[in-house]
Amino acid sequence: xxxNTTSQNSVTHDRTSAQVYVEPIVGRxxxxxxxxxxxxxxxxxxxxxxxxxxxxxxxxxxxQYRALMNDAELLKQFRVIAxxxxxxxxxxxxxxxQNGTYRLSSKDYTQAILAVADxxxxxxxxxxxxxxxxxxxxHLALEHPERFGAAIGLQxxxxxxPYYDLEWLHRSDVHGGEIAAGIVSGLIGPxxxxxxxxxxxxxxxxxxxxxxxxxxxxxxxxxxxxxxxxQIDTKKCPLWLLTGEYDYSCTPEDTxxxxxxxxxxxxxxxxxxxxxxxxxxxxxxxxxxxxVLQSALRARIT
Amino acid sequence: xxxxxCEMLKQKVNVDERLVWRGRHLSTSFxxxxxxxxxxxxxxxxxxxxxxxxxxxxxxxVFALRAxxxxxxxxxxxxxKPGFHDVMAMLKLKHLKMxxxxxxxxxxxxxxxxxxxxxxxxxxxx
Numbered sequence: 001x002x003x004n005t006t007s008q009n010s011v012t013h014d015r016t017s018a019q020v021y022v023e024p025i026v027g028r029x030x031x032x033x034x035x036x037x038x039x040x041x042x043x044x045x046x047x048x049x050x051x052x053x054x055x056x057x058x059x060x061x062x063x064q065y066r067a068l069m070n071d072a073e074l075l076k077q078f079r080v081i082a083x084x085x086x087x088x089x090x091x092x093x094x095x096x097x098q099n100g101t102y103r104l105s106s107k108d109y110t111q112a113i114l115a116v117a118d119x120x121x122x123x124x125x126x127x128x129x130x131x132x133x134x135x136x137x138x139h140l141a142l143e144h145p146e147r148f149g150a151a152i153g154l155q156x157x158x159x160x161x162p163y164y165d166l167e168w169l170h171r172s173d174v175h176g177g178e179i180a181a182g183i184v185s186g187l188i189g190p191x192x193x194x195x196x197x198x199x200x201x202x203x204x205x206x207x208x209x210x211x212x213x214x215x216x217x218x219x220x221x222x223x224x225x226x227x228x229x230x231q232i233d234t235k236k237c238p239l240w241l242l243t244g245e246y247d248y249s250c251t252p253e254d255t256x257x258x259x260x261x262x263x264x265x266x267x268x269x270x271x272x273x274x275x276x277x278x279x280x281x282x283x284x285x286x287x288x289x290x291x292v293l294q295s296a297l298r299a300r301i302t
Numbered sequence: 303x304x305x306x307x308c309e310m311l312k313q314k315v316n317v318d319e320r321l322v323w324r325g326r327h328l329s330t331s332f333x334x335x336x337x338x339x340x341x342x343x344x345x346x347x348x349x350x351x352x353x354x355x356x357x358x359x360x361x362x363x364v365f366a367l368r369a370x371x372x373x374x375x376x377x378x379x380x381x382x383k384p385g386f387h388d389v390m391a392m393l394k395l396k397h398l399k400m401x402x403x404x405x406x407x408x409x410x411x412x413x414x415x416x417x418x419x420x421x422x423x424x425x426x427x428x
Binding site: 163164168173174175178179181182183185186187190191245246248249252 | 381382384385387388389390391393394395404405408409410411412415
């Protein structure tokens with residue numbers, strides 16, 4: 001995906017008629033080898049400037065970043081990029097998926113992010129992820145600090161204990177979309193606009209069988225980084241954390257633990273917001289994010 | 303103690319045609335406990351068929367939701383405090399217990415969340 005494509009598109013993203021609005025987002029499919037298998041991965045982007053690589057939550061997809069990719073002010077400074085993890089959104093599962101059970105590991109997740117960044121030839125991107133994405137940015141800051149100019153964790157915690165039987169998420173006698181949305185609906189802040197709450201839930205309702213549950217293997221088990229977060233060097237990879245007040249999955253206390261443990265990290269609790277800030281209340285979230293992005297631009301390691 | 307919001311469930315839910323429709327494949331009985339007060343709620347095809355106040359020598363319920371009066375009172379606020387704003391939040395933070403066969407609840411989780419939210423503006427107890 002070239003910068004040229006994006007700039008050409010920007011010509012047409014203003015209103016082309018009284019009724020039609022064409023967004024500046026351009027999506028493409030990328031063929032990558034991940035974990036030794038060919039994959040077809042959906043990537044979309046908007047804007048031009050410093051690359052901002054955005055990672056969606058468990059069981060969801062790039063649509064969570066729709067508001068960021070439509071914010072004219074942001075797009076003047078940033079090339080905002082998001083991709084659907086394999087099995088999610090418009091990315092396919094690998095061939096033979098029907099014969100196995102999907103489980104996201106720290107290793108596979110890291111490899112997918114680095115592979116997409118390599119394929120797009122991103123130079124010291126700022127990486128920003130939410131929930132499982134907020135967890136993996138901690139792994140990236142620790143293990144691959146040289147690859148990223150800065151990192152932003154949304155709803156970041158070092159570990160989350162499961163508080164319900166995860167088997168409910170993948171049963172032939174329970175509708176997977178309905179249960180996934182039911183599980184996460186309370187994670188959305190009660191003040192978030194209904195339109196964006198239900199858009200966010202729709203993404204969950206569209207997830208494939210067992211995909212949300214497979215992502216939680218990383219979130220609840222394999223991605224536990226409590227013992228190692230102290231080793232993150234924010235001089236090598238500057239780090240910011242933003243967490244919603246109403247999130248009971250990754251709680252403000254979980255983020256406060258990171259704030260106290262990681263030297264040089266900057267963190268803030270977002271009042272009234274929940275687990276999906278960029279999707280559940282984009283306008284409010286941008287008031288928190290924009291100052292962080294300006295700080296990240298200044299601190300970015302190049 | 304009369305728990306007014308429990309007694310209002312039938313009226314609040316059954317006038318909401320869309321909510322009843324969403325529960326159209328559900329018939330079950332569940333227990334709501336508010337401190338020591340118990341209410342047995344019967345659902346038939348998504349409609350609240352009856353709300354009975356305990357105590358019950360023998361209660362025929364499939365699952366139970368148990369919490370203190372204070373926890374339910376906070377849950378019922380128009381904008382509850384974090385941790386009290388959702389039954390799953392209350393479960394994780396140990397403000398609420400779920401017991402029994404959770405299949406009806408989990409297979410209709412969004413429905414039950416809206417059933418309970420339907421009484422958010424009601425008086426709590428009398």
